[in-house]
Amino acid sequence: MATAPRPRTTTRDPEELAQRLTAWLGDRLPGAKVVDFRVPESNGMSSETLLFDIDHPEPPLRACALRLAADPAAYTIFPVYDLRRQYETMRDVARHTDLPVPRVLWLEEDPGPLGAPFFVMERVDGRVPPDVMPYTYEGNWLHSATDAERAALEESTVSLIARLHDQYPVPSPDRSRSALRAHVESQRDYYAWVVDGLPRSPLIERAFDHLTAHWPADEGPAVLNWGDARIGNIIYDGFAPAAVLDWEMAALAPREVDLGWTVYLHRFFQDLTVSFGQPGLPDFLRRDRIERRYAELTGHTPRDMEFYTLYAALRHAIVMLRVAYRQVHFKEVEVPENPDRMILHHDSLAAMVQGTYW
Known part of the structure; x- marks a missing residue:
């Protein structure tokens, strides 16, 4: 059975993002460098997740994930991406419940540094049931x-x-x-x-x-x-x-x-x-x-x-x-x-x- 091609999830250039993120991080943590920057294949079509490590003698977090609002030029899935609301929700759920919510670290509402607002949180190791191909299919x-x-x-x-x-x-x-x-x-x-x-x-x-x-x-x-x-x-x-x-x-x-x-x-x-x-x-x-x-x-x-x-x-x-x-x-x-x-x-x-x- 023929299927339509998988929809593209981004129009952004990963190398350019890594360079811009390094510049932004250096302003907040002098001497810090972004290393091992990558875009997971499992990224969805709404907000994007970027993964990286911080190279610094005393980083507040070493393994990081960055949640980036959808590219405004990429026919977004939702009309509004309220990153402050997501950031504060995660912070408050972690504060008031025992749910394992990743620690949020920085919120950037200025779209200038990466082209859209974003926040940085801790990266947690583990495994996620896949969407493509779905976990209901054999082989995962x-x-x-x-x-x-x-x-x-x-x-x-x-x-x-x-x-x-x-x-x-x-x-x-x-x-x-x-x-x-x-x-x-x-x-x-x-x-x-x-x-x-x-x-x-x-x-x-x-x-x-x-x-x-x-x-x-x-x-x-x-x-x-x-x-x-x-x-x-x-x-x-x-x-x-x-x-x-x-x-x-x-x-x-x-x-x-x-x-x-x-x-x-x-x-x-x-x-x-x-x-x-x-x-x-x-x-x-x-x-x-x-x-x-x-x-x-x-x-x-x-x-x-x-x-x-x-x-x-x-x-x-x-x-x-x-x-x-x-x-x-x-x-x-x-x-x-x-x-x-x-x-x-x-x-x-x-x-x-x-x-x-x-």
């Missing part, structure tokens, strides 16, 4: 693990999400404003930005209508949601979390927003794997087991999960549509007659809207 460390090892990773990951929701202090809520409605409205705004001047997606718009018609009767209290709550954003030491990464989608919302994302993002990879003729990992990160374990850990029984898994699939569809239009922009693909076909998981999203997926 997680797929090759035993059932007991994957169960341990699943358990520790659900525990991590539960602890974030329980431990992070949230200010007294404004009961006149629904955190969930604000969250969904922000996604409507994002969708409007994605399709501005381009073909709209009837499927995405039907999914929004379905959410409106099936709104939860009780949203419950808002907690801090990690936002991109999935195992691909965790560095594992063995099968235990060593570092929780990528906080750019963090927001106040019901607990189920994170849980729905965790459940569906695994299903996205699992469905894709099955469609290519492999069994995948059908007994891993199962919805029923995640819900049951989360309830045991927090005392909160997840509810309306069909709503929240649909919402996760919808949010992912908007991102996938933007990625597809980005490929069109770079002349990697052409727009099909039905724009819904540009959404990689259009069949599962349609089944959720119809109520037949689960």
Whole structure:
């Protein structure tokens, strides 16, 4: 089966970045040099991660990772990249919870040094379940693990999400404003930005209508949601979390927003794997087991999960549509007659809207 080329993730020159970073670092830590600078192949299409070491007699950190806002010239996936918000979220989560969040060191909001704002944090050693090819495919460390090892990773990951929701202090809520409605409205705004001047997606718009018609009767209290709550954003030491990464989608919302994302993002990879003729990992990160374990850990029984898994699939569809239009922009693909076909998981999203997926 032919597939479209993998979308490019950057338009930046790594050698130029290394030179500019060395100049910037020297102003903050006289005599310091950037060494072993590299761009990981696993970089996504949103903010970029750069890895380097600091050569200095007394560096505050030696092994570093740098989170760089998306290149404004590269048809960005999101309209805004608030690096201060990410930096402060990571700092505050580390301060108020026992989650293994990498230590943040420097925030640079001036786009001059590297072409966009960035922050520097500690680099944590370990391994990450791959996205390309997904960990549900054969030939990677997680797929090759035993059932007991994957169960341990699943358990520790659900525990991590539960602890974030329980431990992070949230200010007294404004009961006149629904955190969930604000969250969904922000996604409507994002969708409007994605399709501005381009073909709209009837499927995405039907999914929004379905959410409106099936709104939860009780949203419950808002907690801090990690936002991109999935195992691909965790560095594992063995099968235990060593570092929780990528906080750019963090927001106040019901607990189920994170849980729905965790459940569906695994299903996205699992469905894709099955469609290519492999069994995948059908007994891993199962919805029923995640819900049951989360309830045991927090005392909160997840509810309306069909709503929240649909919402996760919808949010992912908007991102996938933007990625597809980005490929069109770079002349990697052409727009099909039905724009819904540009959404990689259009069949599962349609089944959720119809109520037949689960």
